[in-house]
Amino acid sequence: MNSERYRLSYANFTVAVLAFFVGACMAVMQALSRADLPLPLRSERIYYLSMTAHGVLMAIVFTTFFIMGLGYVFARTTLGRDTVHERLGWTSFWIAVVGTVLTTGAILSGSSSVLYTFYPPLQAHPTFYIGAALIVIGSWFWCWVMIRAYRLWRRDNAAAAIPLAMHGMLTTVIVWILATVGIAIEVVVMLIPWSLGITSTIDPVLARTFFWWFGHPLVYFWLLPAYAVWYTVLPRIAGGKLFSDRLARMVFVMFILLSTPVGFHHQFADPGIAAGWKLVHTFTTFAILFPSMVTAFTVIASLEVAGRMRGGKGLFKWVGKLPWEDPLVSCVLLAMLTFAVGGWGGSINAAYAMNAMVHNTAWIQGHFHLTVGTAVALTFMGTSYWLLPRMTGRALHFKAAAQVQPFLWVIGMLLFAVVNHITGMMGMPRRVYDFSYAGSDIAARWGEWTTASAVGGVILFVSAMMYVLVVVGTVLWGKKIEAPPIEYAEPLEAGEPVPSVWDRMGMWTVAAAVLVLLAYAYPIWNLLSMERFGSPGFSPF
């Protein structure tokens, strides 16, 4: 049994799946609330509490722990198991777990219904912020383990190209470190002292600026491991090769550079920040479209190679020849297709004039459920199905459920997301317990649509439970088999991979740090040198 080899990964994945399960239960409560059903627990207090829990558990806990677990798998299998420092890894895990328990406890107690963005002057209980800080600190230990593993490997492999899966994971680590500087400043320097009463006021625009310094690269922290799976696992499982190893590395490097200096596109409507800086971040945001478009081509081309190697002929028949019955393949293919829709929505969000029409409307939750909620989450589910037999030496239990679940997810998600895009364009706000607005006409028109999104939410919940069932069932009752090997896609081009400028992670990190400074130093200095008046805290929940 491989559990000894993968215990660190196992532990992290366990927390991830547990967080996903609880987060999904929170979500269905909100979906049913949207349908205006008079359920026993339905109240404003529970709604906003569950919304906070859902956001934190899904977008911070599930994702971070899954990515840490995946990082250990990539490091062990591409760089060698001895490079992974066990003690530091467990330190990372337990610090992050303590943080998770603190923050989740604070939320469930009802003292911290500040939503996952926790914008001050809304003030949560101090343990909410302390827990968040610990999750980040725990993840920094993981970053250290990943970088150390790479450097140990590099000592023995001075001239080799970084194995691509690890290249993607290192990119993830670098983006995360650059991002978490921002959230660490907000949480440790501003929020914790303020929530403890050590400082009495806080500047909300400054806080938001640090939050979104973190909040946008956060989405690439989520996305890049998914891309690593699309590039290095999917082509292998589909029976093909990676169309361009070199371009994949270029894509990862572009994300290192561009993930962070874009945050003002989340603050287009904020006062206190000059239009010029919002414009600069608009351009960097549009630039970041490019690596995703390259990814679309490279991954689809890799799949075409696979489809044709499996006998597909003609312009599109190769699509049908792909092994859709393999849950990893179906999850990732559906995730990619959905991401295309979400990505276009993102382009609209990036254009500030159009953004004004959708800012803080239901459109926004439609958008991010397509991207993190499907492109990332569904990929992670597929990755779970791929890893479970390989890590546990057990065949997937309830395999039929694993095959159906991704399709159910996409059906539920399209229903949920498309409807929210529509009602968002009609002006329906996001994050609202009830939207009747004293019987207003426009609100009645939103109501014609929201039942459909609630149905989508219920379908998503069923799919989510199927995923959890497969995971738990496999671990407990899966038929013992010889664990298949963990293998990665080979490049199509003979002689690849070859070390190139795209492997020079140190250089790219420095360049990225310079870009972050250029994007943020002056606007933040500007804010700090204005006469500003801070706000006391409020806890209206």
Place this chain on the structure above:
Amino acid sequence: MRVDFYEKIWMWLAGALIVLFVGAILYTVAVQAVEPPSHIETIDPTTVRADPRFSDPGVTTAADGSQQVVVVSQMFAFLPVEARVTAGVPVTFRLTSADVIHGFQIVGTNANAMVVPGYVSQFTVTFDEPGEYLIVCNEYCGLGHHLMHGRLIVEEAGVSHE
């Protein structure tokens, strides 16, 4: 770096698309002066109603016909809850919050601002269509967030709004 011929075409197309998007935005900046809202003005959030800028929320009309709407946002209502303005004239909204961050969206228009305590938000809109518009708070501000709304009544020019 050897790149496949078709992928090269794709990358050029992707680049061109991005240049097109950015160019379109630059055009609107340069020619039509369309920019993101970016008013920079601070205020003490603990004494908003005592501040002369916000002691008298409501609509005022200047000699040239343009109007100003001063709004104070607080948990869970806008002050004033209803505003009457005239169609076809520039209307400048000035907003601040007395407590937490609120949103201010005039549903059916692109008037959509963040209202942040300690800061004054300001933007100018011209309403072409008379009618009654719902104003919603679209930034979570507590358990009463979904109850926070107002009304904007846009009257045809020539109608008295004393």
